[in-house]
Amino acid sequence: MSPGEIAQAIQDLPFFTALRESGLTYPIVLSSHLTTIAVFGGLILMSDLRLLGLALTNIPVSEVLLRTRPWKRVGFVIMVTLGMLLGGSKLFNYYDNPYFLIKMTLIAMVGVHAMVFHRSVYANPARFDGLKTMPGVAKAAGCVSLAIWLGILSMGRWIAYFEFPDTHPH
Amino acid sequence: MLQLNYDPATNPLNNNEWAFPLFECIHIAMFAMSIGTIAIVDFRLLGLAMRRQSPAELMKATSLWTLIGLIVVITTGLVIFTTDPRSYYYNPAFRYKCIALVGAIIYNYTIHRKVILANAGRFVGGLVGGVSLLLWISIVFAGIFYSFV
Numbered sequence: 001m002s003p004g005e006i007a008q009a010i011q012d013l014p015f016f017t018a019l020r021e022s023g024l025t026y027p028i029v030l031s032s033h034l035t036t037i038a039v040f041g042g043l044i045l046m047s048d049l050r051l052l053g054l055a056l057t058n059i060p061v062s063e064v065l066l067r068t069r070p071w072k073r074v075g076f077v078i079m080v081t082l083g084m085l086l087g088g089s090k091l092f093n094y095y096d097n098p099y100f101l102i103k104m105t106l107i108a109m110v111g112v113h114a115m116v117f118h119r120s121v122y123a124n125p126a127r128f129d130g131l132k133t134m135p136g137v138a139k140a141a142g143c144v145s146l147a148i149w150l151g152i153l154s155m156g157r158w159i160a161y162f163e164f165p166d167t168h169p170h
Numbered sequence: 171m172l173q174l175n176y177d178p179a180t181n182p183l184n185n186n187e188w189a190f191p192l193f194e195c196i197h198i199a200m201f202a203m204s205i206g207t208i209a210i211v212d213f214r215l216l217g218l219a220m221r222r223q224s225p226a227e228l229m230k231a232t233s234l235w236t237l238i239g240l241i242v243v244i245t246t247g248l249v250i251f252t253t254d255p256r257s258y259y260y261n262p263a264f265r266y267k268c269i270a271l272v273g274a275i276i277y278n279y280t281i282h283r284k285v286i287l288a289n290a291g292r293f294v295g296g297l298v299g300g301v302s303l304l305l306w307i308s309i310v311f312a313g314i315f316y317s318f319v
Contacts, residue, residue, distance in 0.1 A: 023318075031314040035307050037198065042206005045199075046232070056231045059223060067220050071213070153202075154195040161191050 007095035010088055020089040033082040037153065040075020043068045044149055051121070051142030053134035061138070062126040080107075097162050103155035109148050117141040172259050183253045190253065197246040204239025205306045207232035208278065215285075215299025217292060225286045225295065240275065263319045267312035274305045 001009070010016065019026055049055035050064040087094055094100040114122060121128075121141040128138050183189045211228050213219040220228060251258050258264045285298045 027315055027318040028311075031311040034198070034314055035310050038202050038205040038306070038310055039209045039303075040206075041202040042209055045203055045206055046210065046235070049235070055235055058227070058231055063220070063222060067222070068210075071219055150195075150199060153198055154191075157191050157195050157198065161187075 003095055004092065007091040011091040013088075016085075016089040016091075019085060026086075026089070029082055029085050033079065033086060036075050036079040036082065040072055040079060041149065041153070043072050043075065044145065047072075048142040048146040048149075051128075051134060051138045051145075053139065060126075060129040061131075061134075062129050065122070065125040094159065097159055099155045099158040099162050103152055103159065106148050106152045106155065110145075110152075113141070113144050113148060117144075172256055174255060176255075178252070178254055178256075181253050183249065190250075193246050193250055197243055197250065200239045200243040200246065201310065202239075204236050204243055205310070207236040207239065208306060209303060211286065212299035212303045215295040215302075217296065224289065225299075226289065229283070229286050236278075244271075258316070261316055261319065263312045263315040267309055267316070270305060270309050270312065274302075274309060277302065277305065 011020070019029070046055055047065055047068060050057075050059070050061055056064050087100070117137070117140075120137045128134060134142075178184060183193065210220065210232060211225055214221070214223065214225045214228050223231075282298055282302050285294060290298070
Protein backbone atom coordinates (compact mmCIF):
# COMPACT_ATOMS: atom_id res chain seq x y z
CA MET A 1 0.00 0.00 0.00
CA SER A 2 1.21 3.48 -0.80
CA PRO A 3 1.11 6.20 1.88
CA GLY A 4 -1.83 7.74 0.02
CA GLU A 5 -3.81 4.50 0.14
CA ILE A 6 -3.06 4.10 3.84
CA ALA A 7 -4.17 7.69 4.51
CA GLN A 8 -7.35 7.09 2.49
CA ALA A 9 -8.06 3.84 4.35
CA ILE A 10 -7.67 5.57 7.72
CA GLN A 11 -9.94 8.48 6.89
CA ASP A 12 -12.49 6.02 5.44
CA LEU A 13 -12.83 4.24 8.80
CA PRO A 14 -16.49 4.56 9.88
CA PHE A 15 -15.49 6.53 12.97
CA PHE A 16 -13.50 9.16 11.05
CA THR A 17 -16.08 9.31 8.27
CA ALA A 18 -18.81 10.02 10.82
CA LEU A 19 -16.70 12.76 12.41
CA ARG A 20 -15.86 14.38 9.06
CA GLU A 21 -19.47 14.37 7.94
CA SER A 22 -20.98 15.43 11.26
CA GLY A 23 -22.59 18.85 11.36
CA LEU A 24 -21.80 19.70 14.96
CA THR A 25 -19.20 17.26 16.32
CA TYR A 26 -16.40 18.34 13.99
CA PRO A 27 -16.56 22.07 14.90
CA ILE A 28 -16.85 21.12 18.58
CA VAL A 29 -13.67 19.01 18.35
CA LEU A 30 -11.93 21.81 16.45
CA SER A 31 -13.03 24.45 18.98
CA SER A 32 -11.87 22.22 21.84
CA HIS A 33 -8.48 21.81 20.13
CA LEU A 34 -8.19 25.61 19.99
CA THR A 35 -9.35 25.87 23.61
CA THR A 36 -6.53 23.60 24.75
CA ILE A 37 -4.14 25.90 22.85
CA ALA A 38 -5.55 28.85 24.79
CA VAL A 39 -5.61 27.26 28.23
CA PHE A 40 -2.65 24.88 28.22
CA GLY A 41 -0.65 26.60 25.48
CA GLY A 42 -0.84 29.67 27.69
CA LEU A 43 0.90 27.69 30.46
CA ILE A 44 3.70 26.70 28.09
CA LEU A 45 4.05 30.30 26.89
CA MET A 46 4.26 31.67 30.45
CA SER A 47 6.80 28.97 31.45
CA ASP A 48 8.96 29.91 28.46
CA LEU A 49 8.72 33.61 29.30
CA ARG A 50 9.66 32.76 32.90
CA LEU A 51 12.77 30.89 31.70
CA LEU A 52 13.64 33.92 29.59
CA GLY A 53 13.33 36.04 32.75
CA LEU A 54 10.60 38.17 31.17
CA ALA A 55 7.43 37.20 33.04
CA LEU A 56 6.29 36.00 36.49
CA THR A 57 9.66 37.09 37.89
CA ASN A 58 8.22 37.38 41.41
CA ILE A 59 7.44 33.63 41.38
CA PRO A 60 10.37 31.15 41.61
CA VAL A 61 11.21 29.29 38.37
CA SER A 62 10.71 25.90 40.03
CA GLU A 63 7.20 26.91 41.14
CA VAL A 64 6.21 28.02 37.64
CA LEU A 65 7.67 24.94 35.92
CA LEU A 66 6.92 22.16 38.38
CA ARG A 67 3.52 23.30 39.67
CA THR A 68 2.10 23.71 36.17
CA ARG A 69 3.69 20.52 34.79
CA PRO A 70 0.82 18.11 35.59
CA TRP A 71 -1.59 20.52 33.87
CA LYS A 72 0.62 20.85 30.83
CA ARG A 73 0.77 17.06 30.57
CA VAL A 74 -3.01 16.71 30.84
CA GLY A 75 -3.43 19.54 28.33
CA PHE A 76 -0.93 17.99 25.92
CA VAL A 77 -2.73 14.63 25.95
CA ILE A 78 -6.11 16.30 25.31
CA MET A 79 -4.63 18.55 22.62
CA VAL A 80 -2.97 15.62 20.80
CA THR A 81 -6.06 13.41 21.11
CA LEU A 82 -8.27 16.09 19.60
CA GLY A 83 -5.63 16.73 16.94
CA MET A 84 -5.58 13.04 16.00
CA LEU A 85 -9.36 13.10 15.61
CA LEU A 86 -9.12 16.13 13.33
CA GLY A 87 -6.11 14.83 11.39
CA GLY A 88 -7.43 11.26 11.05
CA SER A 89 -10.77 12.37 9.66
CA LYS A 90 -9.08 14.23 6.79
CA LEU A 91 -5.82 12.31 6.57
CA PHE A 92 -5.89 11.85 2.80
CA ASN A 93 -5.90 15.65 2.40
CA TYR A 94 -3.14 16.08 4.96
CA TYR A 95 -0.65 13.24 4.61
CA ASP A 96 1.37 14.94 1.86
CA ASN A 97 0.57 18.54 2.81
CA PRO A 98 4.00 20.07 3.53
CA TYR A 99 2.73 22.24 6.39
CA PHE A 100 1.15 19.20 8.05
CA LEU A 101 4.46 17.34 7.74
CA ILE A 102 6.41 20.28 9.18
CA LYS A 103 3.90 20.45 12.06
CA MET A 104 4.38 16.74 12.85
CA THR A 105 8.16 17.17 12.71
CA LEU A 106 7.98 20.13 15.09
CA ILE A 107 5.83 18.13 17.51
CA ALA A 108 8.61 15.51 17.54
CA MET A 109 11.06 18.37 18.17
CA VAL A 110 9.18 19.18 21.39
CA GLY A 111 10.35 15.79 22.68
CA VAL A 112 13.89 16.33 21.42
CA HIS A 113 14.03 19.75 23.10
CA ALA A 114 12.78 18.24 26.38
CA MET A 115 15.54 15.60 26.26
CA VAL A 116 18.28 18.06 25.28
CA PHE A 117 17.46 20.42 28.15
CA HIS A 118 16.34 17.72 30.59
CA ARG A 119 19.42 17.64 32.75
CA SER A 120 20.42 21.30 32.50
CA VAL A 121 16.96 22.86 32.96
CA TYR A 122 13.83 20.78 33.30
CA ALA A 123 14.89 18.10 35.81
CA ASN A 124 15.99 20.63 38.42
CA PRO A 125 14.61 24.12 37.78
CA ALA A 126 15.11 25.01 41.48
CA ARG A 127 18.74 25.84 40.65
CA PHE A 128 17.43 29.00 38.95
CA ASP A 129 15.34 30.12 41.94
CA GLY A 130 16.36 33.47 43.37
CA LEU A 131 18.67 34.37 40.48
CA LYS A 132 18.34 37.99 39.36
CA THR A 133 19.18 37.21 35.75
CA MET A 134 18.52 33.90 34.06
CA PRO A 135 21.57 31.95 32.84
CA GLY A 136 22.04 31.32 29.13
CA VAL A 137 20.97 27.69 29.22
CA ALA A 138 17.59 28.57 30.77
CA LYS A 139 17.05 31.32 28.21
CA ALA A 140 18.05 28.94 25.42
CA ALA A 141 15.51 26.33 26.60
CA GLY A 142 12.76 28.95 26.84
CA CYS A 143 13.63 30.42 23.46
CA VAL A 144 13.75 27.03 21.68
CA SER A 145 10.47 25.93 23.25
CA LEU A 146 8.79 29.19 22.27
CA ALA A 147 10.04 28.92 18.69
CA ILE A 148 8.90 25.29 18.34
CA TRP A 149 5.43 25.96 19.76
CA LEU A 150 4.87 29.10 17.69
CA GLY A 151 5.96 27.03 14.68
CA ILE A 152 3.46 24.28 15.51
CA LEU A 153 0.68 26.83 15.90
CA SER A 154 1.54 28.60 12.64
CA MET A 155 1.94 25.41 10.61
CA GLY A 156 -1.38 24.19 11.99
CA ARG A 157 -3.07 27.26 10.57
CA TRP A 158 -1.15 27.11 7.29
CA ILE A 159 -2.28 23.53 6.58
CA ALA A 160 -5.62 24.99 5.53
CA TYR A 161 -4.01 27.37 3.02
CA PHE A 162 -1.84 24.93 1.10
CA GLU A 163 -2.90 24.51 -2.49
CA PHE A 164 -1.74 21.45 -4.34
CA PRO A 165 -0.48 22.01 -7.89
CA ASP A 166 -3.10 21.34 -10.57
CA THR A 167 -1.43 18.11 -11.60
CA HIS A 168 -1.92 16.67 -8.12
CA PRO A 169 -4.60 13.95 -7.83
CA HIS A 170 -6.37 15.68 -4.86
CA MET B 171 -28.05 45.30 3.90
CA LEU B 172 -25.10 46.83 5.68
CA GLN B 173 -23.89 49.87 3.72
CA LEU B 174 -20.14 50.35 3.39
CA ASN B 175 -18.14 52.88 1.41
CA TYR B 176 -15.42 50.31 1.18
CA ASP B 177 -14.60 47.44 -1.10
CA PRO B 178 -13.00 44.50 0.78
CA ALA B 179 -11.42 43.38 -2.50
CA THR B 180 -8.97 46.28 -2.11
CA ASN B 181 -7.89 45.07 1.34
CA PRO B 182 -4.19 44.07 1.31
CA LEU B 183 -5.08 40.96 3.35
CA ASN B 184 -7.25 39.74 0.49
CA ASN B 185 -4.47 40.31 -2.02
CA ASN B 186 -1.53 38.66 -0.34
CA GLU B 187 -1.16 34.93 0.10
CA TRP B 188 0.67 35.21 3.43
CA ALA B 189 -0.91 38.17 5.17
CA PHE B 190 -4.24 36.62 6.19
CA PRO B 191 -2.88 33.40 7.77
CA LEU B 192 -0.12 35.44 9.43
CA PHE B 193 -2.69 37.65 11.15
CA GLU B 194 -4.62 34.52 12.15
CA CYS B 195 -1.49 33.01 13.73
CA ILE B 196 -0.76 36.18 15.71
CA HIS B 197 -4.44 36.24 16.74
CA ILE B 198 -4.25 32.64 18.00
CA ALA B 199 -0.89 33.09 19.79
CA MET B 200 -2.18 36.22 21.53
CA PHE B 201 -5.46 34.70 22.64
CA ALA B 202 -3.38 31.84 24.02
CA MET B 203 -1.43 34.43 26.00
CA SER B 204 -4.39 36.48 27.23
CA ILE B 205 -6.76 33.58 27.95
CA GLY B 206 -3.88 31.39 29.16
CA THR B 207 -2.81 33.94 31.78
CA ILE B 208 -6.40 34.45 32.90
CA ALA B 209 -6.82 30.65 33.06
CA ILE B 210 -3.81 30.33 35.41
CA VAL B 211 -5.57 32.69 37.85
CA ASP B 212 -8.90 30.89 37.33
CA PHE B 213 -7.35 27.47 38.03
CA ARG B 214 -5.94 28.97 41.23
CA LEU B 215 -9.36 30.37 42.19
CA LEU B 216 -10.75 26.87 41.66
CA GLY B 217 -8.00 25.56 43.96
CA LEU B 218 -6.51 23.39 41.22
CA ALA B 219 -3.07 24.85 40.51
CA MET B 220 -0.26 27.05 41.92
CA ARG B 221 -1.68 26.87 45.43
CA ARG B 222 1.47 28.26 47.09
CA GLN B 223 0.71 31.63 45.52
CA SER B 224 -2.42 33.62 46.27
CA PRO B 225 -4.79 34.41 43.39
CA ALA B 226 -3.87 38.09 43.88
CA GLU B 227 -0.15 37.35 43.50
CA LEU B 228 -0.80 35.37 40.33
CA MET B 229 -3.01 38.09 38.91
CA LYS B 230 -0.37 40.74 39.56
CA ALA B 231 2.32 38.56 37.97
CA THR B 232 0.24 37.91 34.84
CA SER B 233 -1.83 41.09 34.39
CA LEU B 234 0.61 42.89 32.08
CA TRP B 235 0.78 39.83 29.79
CA THR B 236 -3.00 39.48 29.82
CA LEU B 237 -3.33 43.13 28.80
CA ILE B 238 -0.72 42.92 26.02
CA GLY B 239 -2.44 39.76 24.74
CA LEU B 240 -5.88 41.39 24.77
CA ILE B 241 -4.68 44.52 22.95
CA VAL B 242 -2.96 42.52 20.19
CA VAL B 243 -5.76 39.93 19.88
CA ILE B 244 -8.39 42.66 19.47
CA THR B 245 -6.23 44.63 17.02
CA THR B 246 -5.55 41.60 14.82
CA GLY B 247 -9.21 40.58 15.16
CA LEU B 248 -10.33 43.98 13.84
CA VAL B 249 -7.90 43.68 10.92
CA ILE B 250 -9.27 40.21 10.10
CA PHE B 251 -12.80 41.63 10.36
CA THR B 252 -12.05 44.18 7.62
CA THR B 253 -11.37 41.38 5.10
CA ASP B 254 -15.06 40.50 4.92
CA PRO B 255 -17.09 42.85 7.14
CA ARG B 256 -20.50 41.98 5.70
CA SER B 257 -20.36 38.26 6.33
CA TYR B 258 -18.93 38.79 9.82
CA TYR B 259 -21.58 41.40 10.66
CA TYR B 260 -24.47 39.07 9.79
CA ASN B 261 -22.94 35.94 11.35
CA PRO B 262 -24.64 34.94 14.63
CA ALA B 263 -21.46 33.33 16.04
CA PHE B 264 -19.53 36.52 15.37
CA ARG B 265 -22.25 38.62 17.02
CA TYR B 266 -22.16 36.39 20.08
CA LYS B 267 -18.37 36.63 20.10
CA CYS B 268 -18.41 40.45 20.13
CA ILE B 269 -20.99 40.69 22.91
CA ALA B 270 -19.31 37.98 25.00
CA LEU B 271 -15.90 39.62 24.51
CA VAL B 272 -17.11 42.99 25.77
CA GLY B 273 -18.81 41.21 28.67
CA ALA B 274 -15.73 39.13 29.46
CA ILE B 275 -13.42 42.16 29.47
CA ILE B 276 -15.75 44.14 31.75
CA TYR B 277 -16.13 41.06 33.99
CA ASN B 278 -12.37 40.52 34.09
CA TYR B 279 -11.58 44.05 35.23
CA THR B 280 -14.49 44.45 37.68
CA ILE B 281 -16.01 41.43 39.46
CA HIS B 282 -13.12 39.04 38.71
CA ARG B 283 -10.50 41.56 39.86
CA LYS B 284 -12.41 42.64 42.99
CA VAL B 285 -13.02 39.07 44.14
CA ILE B 286 -9.32 38.23 43.68
CA LEU B 287 -8.08 41.31 45.53
CA ALA B 288 -10.63 40.79 48.32
CA ASN B 289 -9.18 37.31 48.86
CA ALA B 290 -12.67 35.78 48.72
CA GLY B 291 -13.39 32.30 50.05
CA ARG B 292 -13.07 29.08 48.11
CA PHE B 293 -16.72 29.01 47.05
CA VAL B 294 -17.05 32.58 45.75
CA GLY B 295 -13.56 32.46 44.27
CA GLY B 296 -14.25 29.14 42.55
CA LEU B 297 -17.54 30.39 41.17
CA VAL B 298 -16.01 33.59 39.81
CA GLY B 299 -13.05 31.66 38.33
CA GLY B 300 -15.34 29.04 36.77
CA VAL B 301 -17.57 31.67 35.16
CA SER B 302 -14.46 33.42 33.81
CA LEU B 303 -13.09 30.21 32.25
CA LEU B 304 -16.42 29.30 30.64
CA LEU B 305 -16.91 32.81 29.30
CA TRP B 306 -13.47 32.97 27.65
CA ILE B 307 -13.73 29.42 26.27
CA SER B 308 -17.13 30.26 24.75
CA ILE B 309 -15.44 33.11 22.85
CA VAL B 310 -12.89 30.67 21.37
CA PHE B 311 -15.75 28.36 20.35
CA ALA B 312 -17.61 31.25 18.72
CA GLY B 313 -14.50 32.11 16.72
CA ILE B 314 -14.45 28.60 15.23
CA PHE B 315 -18.22 28.29 14.83
CA TYR B 316 -18.17 31.44 12.70
CA SER B 317 -17.07 29.18 9.82
CA PHE B 318 -19.70 26.50 10.49
CA VAL B 319 -22.98 28.36 11.08
